[in-house]
Amino acid sequence: MTTNGSGPGHSRSRVSQRVQQIPASGIRKFFDLLASMNGVISLGVGEPDFVTPWAIRDAAIHTIQRGLPEEEVLTHYTSNYGLMELRRAIARHLEKLYRVSYDPTQEILVTVGVSEAMDLAMRALLDPGDEVLVPEPTYVAYNPCVILAGGKPVGVPTYVEHDFRLQAADIERRITPKTKALVLGYPNNPTGAVLSSEDMQGIADVAHRHDLIVISDEIYDQLVYDGEHTCFTSLTGMRERTVLLGGFSKAYAMTGWRIGYATGPAQIIEAMMKVHQYVAMCAPTISQYAAIEALTSGDGEVQRMREQYNYRRQYMVASFNQMGLDCFEPKGAFYTFPSIRATGMTSEDFAECLLREEQVAVVPGSAFGASGEGFVRACYAASLDQIKDAMERMARFTAKHRVTE
């Protein structure tokens, strides 16, 4: 018998067991289906509908056109850590927003998006069999990153009763002698949850008591609609045990530029840099210059986009509740996570039928782990017109399939 990846006569898979362990993304099936259909409104992809603000694009174009001082020619690699000017700008940005200070010479690493930063963190930190606690429902990349680094992801469920805010007691219950790290991702993808300061303090206490390293993915930090974001490293005692991951993709609408960063204790950042220098060398140079501009002049644009997301968020939450799909109010990122229990369908059936009958794409909650069952993720980083149209179609669909009052 041949197995996945083997040719005739081979009984052993050529694909590593680690990669075989990674489940195919639960989202992929829908996007394959979607690609074959016309007139679909997609609330599926977690990507801003805005184009990167003009000043950022212009800075990149201008840099290419004028060339640069000889020692920093644009068409070359940068330092493995990233351009010093960008690292300094990141340090100033974090200091200004959160009063946390990082040394640009050894505590900041510029990466190919938060995606690469997460992978580097896992590879730099984990030994075979180390356990990593991952709140569920979870962003789809966290578990695969842990597995690829030889670790074991351990899900920590979050519940709609708590507006999907991670609770310290639920973490503590899953700690074993092998637990090495905890992943945090707030504001959250897929639920839109943000943590309260009490939640964060409770989690910090657990991290301290059990000597956990915290990998805090704060890519949505600037997309918070009610109150202020608290950076996990700003909590007493957390800076020395936290790797903070930050990005440009969401707040500055720069998904295609592939740029992000990690900050943390020098020893960990140096270890991540060692992996990064062999797999990526450096983040794209042109994108690094664009990122400097984003941090220098992007505040107003971020504010403008945040206001629009906020309006769409309120519209979507109200629409779901009106049509009978209970939806708690997400306070950050750009996702809603309504319950679809009123239809009696599984989240996968719901998403598939909705796509076939009304040509609206949402992501089944089960794609984000078992605790996502009974929910779907709908992204409001689509235009308001599209959202209005999608909500009408979903209301029609829900009325047709409702099984409970």
Ligand code: PLP
């Ligand atoms: N982390 C979260 C929670 C995300 O939602 C995403 C993208 O959807 C990423 C990381 C990836 O970010 P980047 O584009 O910086 O690689």
